[in-house]
Amino acid sequence: MNITRQLRHLGQSLWLDNITRGLLTDGTLEHYIQEFDVTGLTSNPTIFDKAIQNSDTYDGDIRGRAGAVSSDEALFFELALADLTRAADLFRPVHDTSGGIDGWVSLEVSPSLADDTAGTVQAARALYGQAGRTNLFIKIPGTRAGIPAVEETIFAGVPVNVTLLFSREHYLAAAEAYLRGIERRLAAGRDPAVGCVASLFVSRWDVAVQDKVPAVLKNRLGIAIAQRTYQAYRELLASTRWQTLNDAGARPQRLLWASTGTKDPEAPDTLYLEALAASQTINTVPEQTLLAFAEHGRLSGELPVEGGDANALLAEFAQTGVDIDILAERLQHDGVQAFAASWQALLRRIASKRGDG
Template sequence: MKTTQQLHELGQSIWLDNITRGLLINGTLARYINELSVTGLTSNPSIFDQAIRNSDFYDAAIREKALAGKSGEAPFFELALEDLRQASDLFRSVHDTTGGVDGWASLEVSPLLANNTADTIQAAIQLYAQANRKNLFIKIPGNKAGIPAIEEVIFAGVPVNVTLLFSREHYISAAEAYMRGIERRLAVGLDPKVTSVASLFISRWDVAIQAKVSETLRNRLGIAIAMRTYKAYRELLTSPRWQKLIDAGARSQRLLWASTGTKDPNAPDTLYLEALAASNTVNTIPEKTLLAFAEHGTVGRTLPLDGGNAEAVLAEFAQAGVNEAALAALAARLQQEGEQSFAKSWNSLMACITSKCAVLAQTHLGATKS
């Protein structure tokens, strides 16, 4: 049995952290679904920026939109939704056979809305309606402005992938927003089955402190934070509040491991997949990491429900100067840096599309005149 199938059998969903039109056109995504147990997909502005900038797969569609007079964010969201509808359709059978638990694709609202609750709510509802696919998540950051937006969007019946979570506390805040949205739906007689995942970012922790700790502590902080958060997640799943929602017909919000591609060239390229095997979770991984894991990864013990040695590892970091206060400050910084990084990619993406629109439209008009 392939290692990817082993992860699937123990209850962890493997989602591809990538999308390009090439993956759809040449059948690669379909092959990953059939051969590597991939059951979902996530996207972000950085992924689309690279996909559109570094290929000509989108050029014909961009030319068409430019000639139709479309500009700004509109042509991008049309391009993204064209891809994500195809991906959603590829995952539809998985979605149906799992009762809506699995088989999802994800699209992020504009990162420029990260600190605007009202506009995030409006954008999320609009994008979900425009997508016209029930197995599409709308990604909303779990920051200060995002938390109330998540509650409102869940209440509106829109599935949400909560992104840019970096700590146990971030996760709990996102989970509580999800529960409030479901509780409000139940209070007014609405269907409580609105799906959500909460995405905890892992590898960025290790990148952030790599130069500040000894060799023995490198590449261990992200996993310890994940284990601590997994303990809180499993405790929440058995809490009276959550069980009341489940009994009323709601669906559990799953914990998702994000940023699980190894950044340290001296560390195993399958580090985070092997360390974070856990039932009732999702791991969204870059294409390179997926292929590496399929080739030489191993599935060993799964994460212990009680957090295992997470607190002991974190105590070692505290002795090295990275105490609880430092962890809280770093989590806040990483979340802010994540917002800034996606905004930068977004601006780059908009500039790329604007440039391509101008060039391709002019080329078309020149060819027409000749």
Template sequence: MNPTQRLHDSGQSLWLDNITRDLLTKGTLQRYIDELAVTGLTSNPTIFDHAIKNSSAYDDAIRERLVTGLPTEELFFEIALEDIGQAADLFRPIHERTSGVDGWVSLEVSPTLAHDTETTLAMARDLHRRADRPNLLIKIPGTPEGLPAIEDAIYAGIPVNVTLLFSREQYLAAAEAYLRGVERRIAAGLCPNVGSVASLFISRWDVAVADTVPAAMANRLGLAIGRRTDRAYRDLLATPRWQRAFNAGARPQRLLFASTGTKDPKAPDVLYVEGLAAPLTVNTMPEATLKAFADHGVSDAGRGAEADDAETVLADFAEAGVDIDALAQRLQDEGAASFVASWSELMAVIAAKGGAMNRPG
């Protein structure tokens, strides 16, 4: 049994943080499902930007839609929904076998809407309807403006992946929005079982402080933030309020560890996977990290949560001058801006491909 299967069997879901048309059409994603225990998939604007920019696999799809005069953003979502729909179909047996716990795929609303509550909700409704897949999570940023949209989407029965979370406090705000949506469904006599995960970004913490703390503290902050948030997650699920919701038929909004590819070439390539192995959570990892873990990872769910006392580590960083709360807000703002930049580049790539196709040979 390989390390990915052992980690899955110990209680953590492994999702792939990537999607390309070649992954789907050449059988690679199916192989990851069959051989590496991958049970879900996430995407974001940067992933789609790289996929479309670096491949000719999308050229025919772009060409076919150009003649219809679709706006570039709408053209992209049609293409993305094709890929996401195919991926969702591959994971559908897992979704059914686990009664909806696992087997999810994620598609993000336009990142330009990160601070626009009403339009975010409208786009979430539209994408969910058009995808027509029970195992699709709509990604909505956990920004202050995104939180009301998350609550309303859950109340509307739209599964949500809350993205761009960087701290325990941001996670707790997202969890509160999710629970309010669930409680409104219970009060309205609706089924409260609406899928959701809360995505906590890990590696960007260590990148942000790499040049400001002593070398001995390198690559320790992201793990500490993950472990602190994991503790808050488990404490939250044990509260009477959440247990009342569970008793009415709701399920936990699972904590998902995102951005778990190691950025520091001097650090282990499976640092964040081994260090955040914990049951009842998800780790969505880049393709290279998935392959590395399958090759030489150590699978021991629970090991990550017990190693190093997170609060002691965080106190050391505070003493070194790191303001955790301020940095969390900065990272969320920068993350949102980064996705907008990727989105703008993606729109430009599609437009450029279209222009090239229309030029006479």
């Protein structure tokens, strides 16, 4: 049994953190589905900016649709949905056979809405309706304004990928928003089966402290945060509150490991895939990480449900002056800013290819 299939048998889904039109047209994504058991896909503004920058396959659509849409933003969403609906159709068989648990693709709302709760809900509903695919997540950041938007969007029946989560506390806030949205749907007599995932970013922790901790602690903080969060996730799944919703027909909000490409060239390129093997989770990986794992990845065990040595490790980081609560907020803020910058670069690129700049 190949290594990616071992992950699937363990109970973890493997998703691709990338999309380009080339992946769709040359059969590469289908190959990943068949050979590497890839069962979903995520995207973000940076991914689309690189896809449009590095290929001329979007140019004809950009020029051809430029006069028919109201803005560069609207044009981008047409381009993105053309790709993502095609990908969603490729994943539809696994979506159906898994009862809606797996087989998803993700599209992010405009990062310019990061502080706008009502605008985020409105955009999420509009994009989901425009896509016309039941297996499309709308990505909403788990920020102060984003968390209430998650609850309202779930209540509206729109599937959500809660993104830019960096800590156990961020995850618990996202889980609470999901639970409230589902509980409100049940109280209103609506179907509680609305998909949701909570995306915890991992590698950025290690980048943030790389030059601030001794060598023995390098590339260990992100995994410790993930262990701690996984413990909270499994405790929630075992709770009476969740079991009540599960019995009523709700789907679990699955925990997703994001930002799992290794950033340190001295660390193994499959570090986070091997360390975060865990049942009832998802790992979304860059293409090069997927290929590396398929070639030489190894599994040595499963992430411990009770958190393993996370607390002891985090205590060691605290002794070096790392305040994980403060750092989590900074990482989330920086993540929002980075996506906003990518978003503006993306819109400028579209304007340039359209011929206006």
